[in-house]
Structure formats: C-alpha cells, structure tokens
Amino acid sequence: MSKSIKVIYGDIKINIKSLNNKWWLDFYYNNKRIRKSTLLIANSNNLTHIKNVIIPEIIIALTGSKEVEYFKKDITLDEFSIKFFDVYKPTVREHVYTSRLSYYILKIKPYFGNHLLNSITPFELESWQNKLLIRHKPNSVAKYRSIFYSIFEKALLNELIKYNPLSRIKSPLSINKKFKKLSMVDDEIVNPFNKNEIINILENATGNLYYFIFITFYTGIRPGELISLTWNDIDFEKKRIAVDKTTVSGNVGDVKTQSSVRYIDILPPLENKLKELKNITGEYNYLLLNQSKKPFFSHDILNLRFRKLLNKIGIKERSIYNLRHTFASHMISNIKNGIDILWVSKMLGHKDASITLKVYAKFIKEEDDIRINKLNKMGIILDII
Structure with missing residues (x-):
C-alpha cells in the first residue's frame, strides 16, 4: 500500500499519509498548514472512507463545493465505477443497467474494488476469469467480462490507464472452443419447432x-x-x-x-x-x-x-x-x-x-435434385477438359 496518497481540489492539495499505522491528513489552506490524524487505522477500507466521506466533508466545509477531483493515479476501480455507472445509466434500458450493475457488485467488486485502477494486470484478470469459469458457464462469464471491459474502455478514453488490460486476455467463449458438427444443429439456441x-x-x-x-x-x-x-x-x-x-x-x-x-x-x-x-x-x-x-x-x-x-x-x-x-x-x-x-x-x-x-x-433449404442440377450446370461453365 502507498505510504502517501494525494487528493486535489482546485488549489487544495491534501496528502494522505500513513504514520504509526494511522492515516494522517496534511495540507495547506489560506497559507496555513493543517496536519491532523484521522485516528483511523491505515488500511484500504479506511482509505476509501477517507476519500469518499472525510475529504468531501472537509472540502464542503472549506469551500462550499461538493465536488472532489482525485489525482488520476490514485483512483480505485470502485471509485471510478461509481462515476462510470452514473454516466452509463441514461444510455441503456433500466433492466440492462440493473443487471450490469449487479454483475459488477457481485462478480467484479469483491476481487478488484479496492485495487488502484491503473494497477490491475492482465495476469490478475486471467486468474479472475478462470476462477469464475469453475462455477459459471462461459456465456455467463462473458457477460461479467463485458461490463468490466466497458469500464476499462471508459477509463482508457479518459486517459486514466494506458491500455485496456482485458483486451490482452482471451474471451471465455474462445477458450477450448470446439468446432460444431453437422449433427449438432439441433443443439443450437435457435431450435425452432416443426x-x-x-x-x-x-x-x-x-x-x-x-x-x-x-x-x-x-x-x-x-x-x-x-x-x-x-x-x-x-x-x-x-x-x-x-x-x-x-x-x-x-x-x-x-x-x-x-x-x-x-x-x-x-x-x-x-x-x-x-x-x-x-x-x-x-x-x-x-x-x-x-x-x-x-x-x-x-x-x-x-x-x-x-x-x-x-x-x-x-x-x-x-x-x-x-x-x-x-x-x-x-x-x-x-x-x-x-x-x-x-x-x-x-x-x-x-x-x-x-x-x-x-x-x-x-x-434456407434446397431440394437435393435442384441443387445437383445446379451443380451440373456450374460444372459445364467451368469445364475445360
């Protein structure tokens, strides 16, 4: 875990430091240095609480503004995902938004929620995907992966990461994919009634x-x-x-x-x-x-x-x-x-x-005799013997 993390809002730069296993805040306001302990143990959960609750309250008290802009390098996946889903919600139907949000909360957040957004590696993602494949079908894992991919793409668009790490991992639908046989047609999802x-x-x-x-x-x-x-x-x-x-x-x-x-x-x-x-x-x-x-x-x-x-x-x-x-x-x-x-x-x-x-x-079916007749006609066109 980083020993010093910076948060910025306008002219206010707040350093979150670990000292004696406690999180401290260190910043200047009106040319006066403010350095106080939060009394919170220096762990990731308390760090998230400081960013999401304590610092916004400080900014509101000092400036009256309710917006806090984090240094890009310090944003966790969970922090960015909150912003992502706020933007995502108006673009899709309500049930789609609800299902995608549940995918994130149940299948992604427990693994990566507290990770820094730009620290998640392809190796970690491959391990995550493999664990899911033990309990879920490839189609289901592909759905979980899809919303995760979209989150990374949005982060990439906003220059918060250098590349989308999921783009370097094979989709679960392509892993050990078997070629279909002609006899397997009836097993397709498209299986009409006669x-x-x-x-x-x-x-x-x-x-x-x-x-x-x-x-x-x-x-x-x-x-x-x-x-x-x-x-x-x-x-x-x-x-x-x-x-x-x-x-x-x-x-x-x-x-x-x-x-x-x-x-x-x-x-x-x-x-x-x-x-x-x-x-x-x-x-x-x-x-x-x-x-x-x-x-x-x-x-x-x-x-x-x-x-x-x-x-x-x-x-x-x-x-x-x-x-x-x-x-x-x-x-x-x-x-x-x-x-x-x-x-x-x-x-x-x-x-x-x-x-x-x-x-x-x-x-699109064709009777065999019609098809064979067509083959004979095409053979004549190409006949050079």
Missing part, C-alpha cells in the same frame, strides 16, 4: 397462452413486445400492428433497438385470431391479460407455462422465445416460394437483412 409440433402445441394450449403462441408464431414478435401490445396498436384496416414498446419487470419502456420500432403485417390467419381475441379482451386496454385482468408483469410466467406444456405433450423443452425463431426459420426456408428476406427482417425488427441471414441462413 409444423407438426406447432399443431400439437396449439391443440393443447389454452387461454392467454394459446393466443400468445399463435400471435408469436405468425409474427415473430418478441415476448416482451407482445405483452405490451394494446388494442390501439392493432390496425385491422391497414392490416398491421404497431410495435414501439416492451415490458421488463412490470416497466413498459422502449424496444430493444431503433430498428425494433416497426409495423408488423397481419397475415390472414392472424387477423381472424385477433378478432376472436378482441371479443374476449377488447373492453380492456391490453391484448393479453393475466388472471387478474391486468397486463403481464413479464413474460416469465408464460414461459414457465409453455415449458410445462411441452413436457406434458412430450415435445423437447425449449424456451418460448423459440416461437420467434420458428416464425423466422419457416419463412426463411420458403424463400424459394417467393418469401422476401427483407420482409422477414422487417417483421423481426432487425437492422438489416444481413443480421437475419446470419442467424437463420442455415434454414
């Missing part, structure tokens, strides 16, 4: 879950977007649904991205089903209501009921989000029948068709 499965699901679903499944299957709408729909969003005359909000933990807010603000076309089977649903919930504001005739707090309860339904009817368990994948994959697989990839991308709320193709290109 036509017979959808028929079986709809025949056994009841109540609001039935309408949730039907609407998602015919639109590809995201679960949070669907439970946010009101009857004012449905335009039967123009045959479209306005999507510009989503619900997370009871809060109705903005959708995922700007491209997610869109109109969804109402296909003929869906139009009939929506009119049927309007006879049930039309007197209320929202399309889908819980048992208390109120909008859903989140789609989690529907997801739980959906999984139970799949188990009951003997279909491989998947999340309710796969209904969105089912819509997309079924449409993509019928491109040869006139389905426009741009239309599918627009329905899904993707920024452009390249994103849609990146996720669903493997579902």
